[in-house]
Amino acid sequence: MTESVQKLYDFIREKRHHKFRKEFPYDIAQGFADLHLSPIERMGQRFIAVMAAEGPVILEGEHIVLLRTIKALPPLFTEEEWQDIKSKHYIHEHGYVCNISPNYALTIASGLEARKKEVIACQNQCLLSEDKEGYLFLKVVASDIDALLDLADRYRNEAIRIGRLDIAAILERVPRYGATNFLEALQFFRFLHFSLWIEGEYHNTIGRFDQYLFPYLQNDLDNGTLTEEQAFDLLEEFFLSFNRDSDLYPGVQQGDNGQSLVLGGTALGRDLFNKLSEMCLRASKELHLIDPKINIRVSSLTPDRVFELGTELTKEGLGFPQYSNDDVVIPALISLGYQANDAQDYVVAACWEFIVPGKGMDIPNIAALNFPAIVDHCIHEPVIFEHFEQFLEEIKKQIFIEVNKLASDVKNLWMIPAPFMSLLMEGCIDKARDISYGCKYNNYGFHGTGISTAVDSLAAIRKYIYEDKSLSWAELLDAIDKDFAGHEELLSKLRYEAPKMGNADPKTDSLASFLLSTFADATENLHNDRGGRIRAGTGSAMYYIWHARDLGASPDGRRKGEWFSANYSPSLFARVAGPLSIVKSFARPELKRTINGGPLTMEFHSTLFQDKDSIEKVASLVRLFMKLGGHQFQLNAVNREALLDAQLHPERYGNLIVRVWGWSAYFVELNKEYQDHVIRRTEYSF
Amino acid sequence: MNYNVSPINSEMIQTQPSYTEGCIFDIKELTVHDGPGVRVTIFLKGCPLSCIWCHNPEGISPKPELMIRENGCRHCGMCLKPCNHPECQGLGRCIKICPLGLIQKSGYYISSRDLSEKILRLSDVLDSLHGGYTLSGGEPLFQPRFLFDLISFLKPHHVAIETSGFAETHIFKKAMDLADLILFDIKHMDPEAHKKGTGVDNNLIQSNLSLLISSGKPFIARIPIIPGYNDDPANMRATAQRLKEAKDNVRVELLPYNPFAGAKYPMLRRIYSGQEFDKKVPNLDPSFFDELGLETVIL
Numbered sequence: 003m004t005e006s007v008q009k010l011y012d013f014i015r016e017k018r019h020h021k022f023r024k025e026f027p028y029d030i031a032q033g034f035a036d037l038h039l040s041p042i043e044r045m046g047q048r049f050i051a052v053m054a055a056e057g058p059v060i061l062e063g064e065h066i067v068l069l070r071t072i073k074a075l076p077p078l079f080t081e082e083e084w085q086d087i088k089s090k091h092y093i094h095e096h097g098y099v100c101n102i103s104p105n106y107a108l109t110i111a112s113g114l115e116a117r118k119k120e121v122i123a124c125q126n127q128c129l130l131s132e133d134k135e136g137y138l139f140l141k142v143v144a145s146d147i148d149a150l151l152d153l154a155d156r157y158r159n160e161a162i163r164i165g166r167l168d169i170a171a172i173l174e175r176v177p178r179y180g181a182t183n184f185l186e187a188l189q190f191f192r193f194l195h196f197s198l199w200i201e202g203e204y205h206n207t208i209g210r211f212d213q214y215l216f217p218y219l220q221n222d223l224d225n226g227t228l229t230e231e232q233a234f235d236l237l238e239e240f241f242l243s244f245n246r247d248s249d250l251y252p253g254v255q256q257g258d259n260g261q262s263l264v265l266g267g268t269a270l271g272r273d274l275f276n277k278l279s280e281m282c283l284r285a286s287k288e289l290h291l292i293d294p295k296i297n298i299r300v301s302s303l304t305p306d307r308v309f310e311l312g313t314e315l316t317k318e319g320l321g322f323p324q325y326s327n328d329d330v331v332i333p334a335l336i337s338l339g340y341q342a343n344d345a346q347d348y349v350v351a352a353c354w355e356f357i358v359p360g361k362g363m364d365i366p367n368i369a370a371l372n373f374p375a376i377v378d379h380c381i382h383e384p385v386i387f388e389h390f391e392q393f394l395e396e397i398k399k400q401i402f403i404e405v406n407k408l409a410s411d412v413k414n415l416w417m418i419p420a421p422f423m424s425l426l427m428e429g430c431i432d433k434a435r436d437i438s439y440g441c442k443y444n445n446y447g448f449h450g451t452g453i454s455t456a457v458d459s460l461a462a463i464r465k466y467i468y469e470d471k472s473l474s475w476a477e478l479l480d481a482i483d484k485d486f487a488g489h490e491e492l493l494s495k496l497r498y499e500a501p502k503m504g505n506a507d508p509k510t511d512s513l514a515s516f517l518l519s520t521f522a523d524a525t526e527n528l529h530n531d532r533g534g535r536i537r538a539g540t541g542s543a544m545y546y547i548w549h550a551r552d553l554g555a556s557p558d559g560r561r562k563g564e565w566f567s568a569n570y571s572p573s574l575f576a577r578v579a580g581p582l583s584i585v586k587s588f589a590r591p592e593l594k595r596t597i598n599g600g601p602l603t604m605e606f607h608s609t610l611f612q613d614k615d616s617i618e619k620v621a622s623l624v625r626l627f628m629k630l631g632g633h634q635f636q637l638n639a640v641n642r643e644a645l646l647d648a649q650l651h652p653e654r655y656g657n658l659i660v661r662v663w664g665w666s667a668y669f670v671e672l673n674k675e676y677q678d679h680v681i682r683r684t685e686y687s688f
Numbered sequence: 689m690n691y692n693v694s695p696i697n698s699e700m701i702q703t704q705p706s707y708t709e710g711c712i713f714d715i716k717e718l719t720v721h722d723g724p725g726v727r728v729t730i731f732l733k734g735c736p737l738s739c740i741w742c743h744n745p746e747g748i749s750p751k752p753e754l755m756i757r758e759n760g761c762r763h764c765g766m767c768l769k770p771c772n773h774p775e776c777q778g779l780g781r782c783i784k785i786c787p788l789g790l791i792q793k794s795g796y797y798i799s800s801r802d803l804s805e806k807i808l809r810l811s812d813v814l815d816s817l818h819g820g821y822t823l824s825g826g827e828p829l830f831q832p833r834f835l836f837d838l839i840s841f842l843k844p845h846h847v848a849i850e851t852s853g854f855a856e857t858h859i860f861k862k863a864m865d866l867a868d869l870i871l872f873d874i875k876h877m878d879p880e881a882h883k884k885g886t887g888v889d890n891n892l893i894q895s896n897l898s899l900l901i902s903s904g905k906p907f908i909a910r911i912p913i914i915p916g917y918n919d920d921p922a923n924m925r926a927t928a929q930r931l932k933e934a935k936d937n938v939r940v941e942l943l944p945y946n947p948f949a950g951a952k953y954p955m956l957r958r959i960y961s962g963q964e965f966d967k968k969v970p971n972l973d974p975s976f977f978d979e980l981g982l983e984t985v986i987l
Contacts, residue, residue: 486787490787491782491784491785493787494786494787494789495784497787497789498789575789579715579717580715580716581717581718582717582728582813582814586809586810610720612987613986613987615720615721616721619726619817620720622725623718623726626816626817629816
């Protein structure tokens with residue numbers, strides 16, 4: 003890290019930039035209501051007002067400007083209005099467009115002036131066709147562009163005022179005109195990304211940064227205007243910019259902000275990991291910050307070196323990179339109806355859900371199927387299942403019922419319009435339609451929570467009730483309903499002796515195949531009311547706590563309220579044979595049909611990564627999971643002792659980073675229950 | 689008996705005359721420091737040495753024994769209630785009831801065939817990652833029949849043996865012939881010091897080492913660096929000298945003393961007597977070996 007990057011780093015980590023922050027008047031909604039403004043007009047007005055209030059702040063030594071100074075965005079609707087909207091529609095999370103991947107590249111290349119011309123031309127089309135709504139939408143987009151250009155001008159004037167003519171020169175070009183070099187492209191990105199957050203969208207992902215920005219870098223290096231070292235310094239400064247305002251972004255916990263970046267990938271039989279990809283890994287490793295969150299797309303074509311570079315980053319304990327397997331994901335997306343070239347361009351959303359940049363208005367986290375709750379429901383049915391297969395039939399039936407119910411619960415979705423985001427999504431301008439109405443892809447995704455808990459529960463039922471006949475249904479139910487009080491020996495047997503998923507035991511693992519394929523079958527023919535499909539997945543998100551909290555004890559020996567494992571991983575208390583067995587158990591062929599996203603997550607003790615030899619071996623494990631047909635892998639280097647100590651002495655661990663469920667966070671900023679879950683996961687780390 | 693067997697087929701397994709039973713205390717996957725590639729290490733229980741710094745004390749006794757993680761115990765007392773489980777006989781506690789899973793029996797008897805069946809499930813993976821099986825301990829040569837039977841089942845996959853070298857010559861020879869790689873521990877060059885640190889002198893070990901060196905087979909020399917015990921220049925130099933003639937066949941691995949070595953002793957209700965080592969920093973200077981052209985790594 004150069005001295006100037008280090009200075010900026012310190013400035014931001016010490017939160018000294020917070021002194022520039024200010025509040026924006028809260029009660030603008032009543033005024034909007036009094037004027038009977040439509041939602042899109044409100045979005046436009048708020049954007050313009052907040053952008054106008056954003057002051058130019060240029061930090062000493064920086065080359066890429068833009069600092070968020072407005073803290074919270076004021077609500078768009080009065081409380082009554084919002085309640086009214088909610089009573090008439092299904093509202094996803096906060097109501098805003100979120101968790102998608104915009105196409106930054108097109109605008110970075112062409113510049114906002116050209117984009118605005120495009121908008122005006124389409125606006126004129128709307129006039130001709132008397133499309134009032136379209137006209138209004140485009141009018142808002144055009145004024146949003148003006149507001150951003152105005153902010154850029156104020157930054158430029160400020161740069162001139164303080165004598166930073168280098169910055170002024172950059173702002174002379176971007177974002178008004180297309181970027182002509184690497185630094186301009188980075189600055190342009192910063193303008194666009196910043197604007198999305200100001201508009202109110204969240205979990206604004208970064209996408210295939212190493213692909214769309216590489217031409218600028220290559221060009222600069224080729225014509226000698228930038229050295230690799232200079233480019234690296236700029237990249238580090240750029241990465242720092244993701245950590246400036248992120249505490250103002252909405253999420254379930256601090257750190258849950260969706261700034262995920264995807265590296266590598268394959269196209270036309272070639273692996274696309276390039277010089278910029280490698281620089282990103284190096285920068286992330288050196289900076290040791292939670293953002294951006296790094297993903298690597300790998301395939302059978304990916305050289306070993308990439309896995310090793312990735313493992314070097316894992317060693318740092320930042321909770322990334324996360325890997326996804328092109329060989330599984332791309333064909334799976336194609337069979338879900340994505341066009342081949344779009345599927346090849348896939349990225350991950352905030353956590354791990356597979357989406358298509360610039361074209362997908364998928365909502366991949368709209369609901370979650372609670373697998374252990376299905377098992378719980380079925381064991382409590384007053385029916386005698388003579389054979390285990392009959393019991394499985396019942397499980398299947400209930401999964402179908404539950405999936406259908408989840409699908410009918412998410413009908414009639416309404417989202418707050420997102421005119422600026424629409425500028426970055428394919429077809430919105432041409433069609434004069436806001437992105438909140440949808441895009442080329444409008445699928446919904448259902449997570450699948452507690453898969454291993456459900457598999458282990460079924461395996462225990464099969465073994466003890468139907469095979470060994472050492473346990474009766476009555477005794478099991480009594481134990482479960484009493485949370486194992488008076489059934490201590492059974493509890494111990496179920497927890498520590500019963501078959502578990504993760505031991506490479508084909509018989510137990512086939513139950514995972516059964517659950518996954520049933521989940522896929524149940525979603526197969528479902529459609530949402532936006533013309534999209536329902537995608538089944540293996541992620542848990544925060545449901546590993548939410549779904550588990552209210553669920554009674556389960557037949558795998560899990561006590562009432564005890565958490566599920568994160569995403570697609572062995573149960574938290576299962577003493578499984580080891581990482582190789584886990585990889586074999588979890589690489590199930592059915593993953594091709596449950597491809598909404600959700601990685602196998604594994605914790606390794608940080609001491610495993612000591613030397614080059616060990617790094618290579620751990621890297622080969624990642625490669626192995628992919629070779630066996632795994633879809634996504636998240637490997638974490640953890641130090642249990644440090645985590646326990648950090649709970650006692652948070653003041654000493656300000657920089658300790660952990661992976662939560664699909665994102666990384668500063669451990670001490672998490673609520674206790676999320677901290678405890680992370681610690682729980684490390685109990686059987688390898 | 690000829691142990692250069694070809695791949696196992698089910699017919700052979702059925703006609704194999706004896707499936708010796710042995711006692712093991714752990715199977716670990718993805719052991720990264722136990723030989724080439726990705727490996728599975730099997731820990732055989734029982735060791736004729738008792739090294740002061742031993743960090744696997746449950747590997748010393750050849751029999752299953754009780755291991756209790758006191759940390760986390762809520763003293764519910766349920767394990768003290770008499771039970772009728774055959775597995776618990778003679779242990780004075782029920783090992784099948786702890787709601788927190790804190791009580792375990794370390795070590796169990798298993799036939800070489802059952803064990804191999806269990807671990808051969810991973811053979812495809814290990815082959816593809818250029819690894820194999822490492823038989824460690826305890827002292828694997830302490831259960832020679834079991835060990836040799838096991839190897840015959842594991843062949844043709846890569847098999848390494850990690851040994852203290854303390855075994856009768858004919859047993860060591862056979863192990864050398866059967867294994868693809870020997871990981872040979874060298875604790876001290878001086879017989880007296882060796883006896884003090886491990887409970888036995890090193891005559892047998894040294895003569896087996898000579899066999900290994902003269903065989904011309906590649907091997908790994910593993911040297912635990914115990915601060916204040918064997919890391920003085922004189923002993924390091926002597927060790928390096930000893931390995932010099934094998935320099936084209938040996939890779940030297942220096943294993944720094946494990947500061948958590950004492951962690952498991954309380955679980956076995958034993959007292960760790962190596963605290964003196966905890967206060968010192970091991971001298972991990974590879975130069976004694978480097979100077980003689982020996983390939984050396986610090987693990």
